[in-house]
Amino acid sequence: MERDRSAPVVGLDVPAEVGMPVEEIATPALIIELDQFEKNVKTLKDFIETHGVRLRAHAKTHKSADVARYQMSQGGACGVCCQKVSEAQALVSAGINDVLVSNQVVDKRQIRHLAEMAKSARVMVCVDDADNVDDLARAAQAADVEIGCLVEIDVGAGRCGVRPGREAAVLAGRIAQARGLKFAGLQAYQGSAQHKAEFETRKALIGEAVRQVRETVDLLAAEGLGCEIVAGAGTGTFALEAQSGLYNELQCGSYVFMDADYQRILDENGEPVSMFGNSLFIVTSVMTSTLNATMINASGTIHGLFVISKAGWMKLNTRQIAANTPMNPRIWFLRFGNANTSRSTKNANGSIRAR
């Protein structure tokens, strides 16, 4: 009974094939509008070049090796962040050679996988516990690799991290002493500031984070521990961190596709921040018109929604319906499960260019 899937069928296995007209996409399909996507990538590249900071793009936004490669080759990214070892492994397998797991990795098995990965890529991880340092060091020694460690400090998000200052310095010293590990700097991401609507609120929160980072960097310097990396910043606040003179590696992720929610946040003049635009959409189809013309099929909304109807393309987002917006024919499909990356949900997803 098992259907042969060696030749993927449009509508069952894949939403479309390269060269197919946009109108024939099997819906619902997750698509990237390439014009806006490329513009977003270039906008942040220009920004980091102007401000003399690095970008380590956060791959949790896309989990796609193709998007990660584009960010590194065209968008100035020095590498990527991942949230989990298995995500990092999928990207490293696909050729991404510089990955930070921007979380604590405490499971012994996952630590072994992390060390194994360091044989074929630069691998870093965040640390906020002394025992974890010892576990990481043992695994690195066993695999004969070096794992870079960022001491994570809690700069207000209340999630992970030791306290800034003395606690961080003690942990940094332990890492510096550990064979197989390299003290690479600080992880100081203020996650709870990113989506605050008012500019002054974000400015105050990042200002406080910067103060704590400075205290820690100074203390470390006094003990002879230099911070190659001072990392943090998301799409909501990165300009503030970049101007701090302390943060040198931004971790923006959402900017490539741009959250609808980030368009709710305001700049210092009270205007919506307009640096990036939405580039990720779901294409879907009207499946009934018995009650109203905008009835759609059952799919979630990511950033926005395209509805195909006889009247033409309609673009919907959470706020408005603008009928007859012509659809950009330059699109990508995010594919979940291609021949190379299909064996696990945690893998990075390939993507195909439709035209």
Add this chain to the structure above:
Amino acid sequence: MERDRSAPVVGLDVPAEVGMPVEEIATPALIIELDQFEKNVKTLKDFIETHGVRLRAHAKTHKSADVARYQMSQGGACGVCCQKVSEAQALVSAGINDVLVSNQVVDKRQIRHLAEMAKSARVMVCVDDADNVDDLARAAQAADVEIGCLVEIDVGAGRCGVRPGREAAVLAGRIAQARGLKFAGLQAYQGSAQHKAEFETRKALIGEAVRQVRETVDLLAAEGLGCEIVAGAGTGTFALEAQSGLYNELQCGSYVFMDADYQRILDENGEPVSMFGNSLFIVTSVMTSTLNATMINASGTIHGLFVISKAGWMKLNTRQIAANTPMNPRIWFLRFGNANTSRSTKNANGSIRAR
């Protein structure tokens, strides 16, 4: 660089292997507590037998061929519902032989796939448009199959469906006349009633739906069109439909895992409905204890959440944290992407029994 995935690695490709101790599950992992799952399945089986109605379990809850098979072999289900053709195709490929796509299918390509599927399973679909009837008939004739059609009537949800009564009868007549199609009855799902907290509210909404179904069934009967199937009902209201004397095929889905939200709804005595219990959980791990002991790794919450800590298992849901709840060792893992079903996100997911 591409990693060999022919031998799945625990922690990267799969969360665990059969026979592995529960404590060694690579987290986060989606698990089914088998005791509660089996109890839920048996509870609804007993109910439908007592009330003399059929169950066509809704597979949108799990999208798993293994769960669907269990519902049919052990839970009294006559078949399953799906929301999309590709979901139905995945289940039919895995041996499920009776599927209703409980939606309109209007895309020409998907209609062809639907007809193709009818070569190896009983296939039904909902209809609320005359042109769609013609399209379905043409595809059925071309594939030399029969497609069962339920006329969907809008009984208050305001989603899909023609008006009860005359409109439904006209459409049913068109189906009955169409070669390749079979008029199989009515789809009359009152989706907006399912999660209403007050019993009296649900009772009034379903009462009105039943009135509209009766009007339509009577009109159809007067025109010589019998309804083999009168379908509808979800986990929130099914007892009301079952007692109507009209509905004969329930479409409950959530009952197998049980939504946390459904535990918010009250019975006629104002008590929480307690017929089913949560059986789907995410197992995750504490990855930092710097700030508090319940810090967990980044994963969504489905129905509830288990946290592994040195102190033992803790069960969290949206309302409470109950420390030291021992974890049921009889579990399943929902696997996304095994060797047979990995080529598309839309496929049904296999699952493995850990013990």
